[in-house]
Amino acid sequence: xxxxxxKPIEEIIGYVQDANRILILGCNECVTVxxxxxxxxxxxxxxxxxxxxxxxxxxxKVDERTLERQCDxxxxxxxxxxxxxxxxxxxxxxxxxxxxTAEKYHSRPVYPGVDTCFxxxxxxxxxxxxxxxxCGKCVLAETGAVCPVSRCAKRLLNGPCGxxxxxxxxxxxxxxxxxxxxxxxxxxxxxxDEYEKLMPIKDWSTDRAGGPRKVVREDVQS
Amino acid sequence: MSVKTPSRLEKVLAGGxxxxxxECGPPRGSDPEPIKKKADMIKDHVDAIxxxxxxxxxxxxxxxxxxxxxxxxxxxxxxxMVTRDRNRIALQSDILGAASxxxxxxxxxxxxxxxxxxCAQGQNVHDLDSMQxxxxxxxxxxxxxxxxxxxxKRPPQMFxxxxxxxxxxxxxxxxPRLAKKIAAGAEFIQTQCIFNLDKFExxxxxxxxxxxxxxxxxxxxxxxxxxxxMAKFMAKRVPGMDIPDEVVKRMSDTPKEKQPEEGIKxxxxxxxxxKEVEGVRGFHVMAIEWEEKVPEIVxxxxxxxxxxLS
Numbered sequence: 001x002x003x004x005x006x007k008p009i010e011e012i013i014g015y016v017q018d019a020n021r022i023l024i025l026g027c028n029e030c031v032t033v034x035x036x037x038x039x040x041x042x043x044x045x046x047x048x049x050x051x052x053x054x055x056x057x058x059x060x061k062v063d064e065r066t067l068e069r070q071c072d073x074x075x076x077x078x079x080x081x082x083x084x085x086x087x088x089x090x091x092x093x094x095x096x097x098x099x100x101t102a103e104k105y106h107s108r109p110v111y112p113g114v115d116t117c118f119x120x121x122x123x124x125x126x127x128x129x130x131x132x133x134x135c136g137k138c139v140l141a142e143t144g145a146v147c148p149v150s151r152c153a154k155r156l157l158n159g160p161c162g163x164x165x166x167x168x169x170x171x172x173x174x175x176x177x178x179x180x181x182x183x184x185x186x187x188x189x190x191x192x193d194e195y196e197k198l199m200p201i202k203d204w205s206t207d208r209a210g211g212p213r214k215v216v217r218e219d220v221q222s
Numbered sequence: 223m224s225v226k227t228p229s230r231l232e233k234v235l236a237g238g239x240x241x242x243x244x245e246c247g248p249p250r251g252s253d254p255e256p257i258k259k260k261a262d263m264i265k266d267h268v269d270a271i272x273x274x275x276x277x278x279x280x281x282x283x284x285x286x287x288x289x290x291x292x293x294x295x296x297x298x299x300x301x302x303m304v305t306r307d308r309n310r311i312a313l314q315s316d317i318l319g320a321a322s323x324x325x326x327x328x329x330x331x332x333x334x335x336x337x338x339x340x341c342a343q344g345q346n347v348h349d350l351d352s353m354q355x356x357x358x359x360x361x362x363x364x365x366x367x368x369x370x371x372x373x374x375k376r377p378p379q380m381f382x383x384x385x386x387x388x389x390x391x392x393x394x395x396x397x398p399r400l401a402k403k404i405a406a407g408a409e410f411i412q413t414q415c416i417f418n419l420d421k422f423e424x425x426x427x428x429x430x431x432x433x434x435x436x437x438x439x440x441x442x443x444x445x446x447x448x449x450x451x452m453a454k455f456m457a458k459r460v461p462g463m464d465i466p467d468e469v470v471k472r473m474s475d476t477p478k479e480k481q482p483e484e485g486i487k488x489x490x491x492x493x494x495x496x497k498e499v500e501g502v503r504g505f506h507v508m509a510i511e512w513e514e515k516v517p518e519i520v521x522x523x524x525x526x527x528x529x530x531l532s
Contacts, residue, residue: 153335154306154346158353158406159399161332162387162414163461170461171337183392195395196402201310201354201369 001030001121002094003128004037004114009048012090015111019060019088022049024113025079025101026066027093034128036114037092039066045092045113070097076104083108119150136206136213142199144185151178157199227363229326229381230298230531231270231410234504235439239529240497241504243300243412243441244516245272246292248283254291257283260513261292267520268507269528270298270327272412276307279339286316290323300383301325304333309349310358310369317362321378329383329412330355353406356382360407382407386440387414388425389464397428404438411438412506415445415456417465419495426501435501442496445508446515447485450474486515486522493523 016022024046032038046064053060063086068075070093083089083105091098095116102110118130133150139157140147149155153171160179163170167180186192206213225232234241244264249256261271271292275285289299301320308316317328332352336344350358358369359382366377384403388396400411416422422442429435447453450473457465469488476484489507496502505525509515520526 153337154332154348154351156332156348156351158351158402159395160390160392162385162390163335164391165461166391171335177391180392183394187394192394192398196398196405198353198357198402198406201350201357204349 001033001119002096002116003034003118003120003130004031004094004116005034006036006041007113007115009045009052012045012111012113013049013052016049016088016090019086019109021061021063021086021088023063023065023079023083023086023089024049025070025089025091025093026064027070027091027097028066028068029071029093031093031097031114032066033122035126037094039064041092042066045090070101073104076101079105133207135202135204136210137203139199139202142194142197143182144189144191146178146181146185148178148182151176151181157202159195226409227326227379227381228324229270229379231300231327232381233531234269234529235410237529237531239504240525241270241410241439241441242268242507242520242525242528243270243272243504244268244507244509244513245274245300245302246288246513247274247277247511248285248288250280250282252283254283254288257288258291258295261295261297263513264516265292265295265297267517267526267528269504270300272300272302272329272506275302275304275331275333276339277302277334279306279334279336279341281340286320286325289320289325293323293325298327299325300327300329301380302329302331303355304331305348305350305352305355306333306336306346309347313350313355313358314362314368317359317378317380318374321376321380326380327383328359328380329385330359330408331385352384353403356384356403356406356408381409383410383412384408385414386411387462388416388422389414389418390462396425397432397434400429400434400438401432404434408438410503411440413440413443414462415443415508416492416496417463417469419492421464422496423499426499430501435503439503440501441504441506442493442499442502443506443508444489444492444519445510446489446512446519447473447481448512449478449481449485450476452485482515486519489519490522493519493525497523 024042026037026042042064046062049062089110090113091101092113098112119132120128120130123129130150135149164177169175169177225236246260273285273288285302289301292299330352336346366374386400453470453473456463507516
């Protein structure tokens with residue numbers, strides 16, 4: 001999933017302090033799972049904003065709405081009738097949903113209510129960790145299904161740096177060394193000899209280096 | 223033995239001599255005098271001098287310019303180049319720049335993470351990794367071509383080196399990692415500082431079992447302790463460093479004023495023992511901000527005078 005984290009309330013207040021009618025717009029997908037932008041968080045943020053404006057002696061309408069997704073036209077259309085009522089929309093979706101909402105409601109100011117962090121997993125309740133950087137050319141077949149691009153701090157493709165110690169990264173003793181994980185996996189798969197195969201210089205043009213990316217699938221376009 | 227480049231280091235090794243290299247860190251300013259002074263102190267006692275490339279990710283005068291300064295003094299530089307700060311365009315371009323000044327040695331590294339330095343909020347590049355940089359250097363030299371395939375007019379002639387840490391984890395790939403660097407094109411290896419000699423010798427045994435010592439010239443890394451404090455700091459704080467307790471104790475048990483002398487003594491003893499290890503082809507003496515001691519270490523280890531080459 002796309003993992004996001006809540007923005008500090010002060011930052012959000014800074015965006016909407018002059019607004020009179022605010023819509024807090026949640027998303028039922030990834031940000032709900034990582035508890036940063038689902039229905040529950042929409043409610044919490046709306047209450048906090050109401051409290052803030054009340055203390056300021058200002059009458060501000062703060063409404064709540066959570067869509068199934070903010071990255072699809074059909075769900076975003078659900079607020080077509082009401083969007084114009086608001087002079088600020090705070091989207092709690094990931095950066096994708098925030099932008100798509102803004103694209104759809106061009107004359108409405110749309111602000112981010114979360115910081116979008118990475119593509120990752122729920123490791124345990126309240127702990128999410130990164131697994132993928134969407135480089136556009138997957139190398140997992142060669143690395144025992146452990147990604148060195150997202151999990152090595154230097155995205156090294158041919159083995160660990162000299163800083164790998166007791167299975168941990170030199171950056172942080174709690175961070176697993178990606179290459180330790182790869183070696184462990186290759187060992188478990190009885191494929192450790194594959195480590196010595198040189199990984200060629202990577203084509204990063206499918207990564208952000210090649211500019212904004214696009215996938216076109218004629219077979220599903222019809 | 224035939225050589226592939228005009229590198230003095232390569233010739234010393236090909237002549238069957240024990241090679242001696244050392245390294246100097248550039249200053250944090252634009253005055254070239256500190257690097258020239260350091261090089262001048264050690265130039266008669268070593269075959270070539272590494273110039274570090276923004277080591278520990280602290281911004282300094284660049285390795286390439288420093289190499290040029292010492293080259294102009296008649297000293298042989300080893301250009302250290304990390305993949306942290308440059309993409310493949312800049313790496314190839316700097317290699318050509320170095321080659322234009324007849325710099326004949328390069329050490330290919332990934333570089334310390336920027337988190338440890340003075341620009342912790344900066345991006346790192348790592349377009350290539352250290353093994354891919356080795357491949358790039360060899361490709362440019364041996365094929366005479368850029369990575370993009372075009373021909374290079376007057377290709378670089380560089381003796382290609384890499385670092386190895388015999389003490390690093392994961393344990394299972396200590397020798398395979400070296401084999402991979404050789405396959406990528408490494409012709410000489412400078413190792414991490416060796417304090418755990420027993421463990422280094424076990425690593426060399428694995429290296430010899432696979433015949434790797436015959437495919438690459440291994441220079442053993444030696445660093446003298448200036449003080450017990452330095453030994454303790456390196457043991458605890460420097461990632462990938464293996465310093466046995468008895469070595470730290472030996473430094474700590476020495477009265478403070480005698481500690482520098484003891485540190486030098488340990489370094490000399492290490493060299494003398496490791497000289498006998500089959501496959502050790504020389505030494506890389508890293509006297510960190512203590513370059514003036516390099517001549518003494520080299521002399522007392524029986525590595526002086528350095529061979530005269532025709």
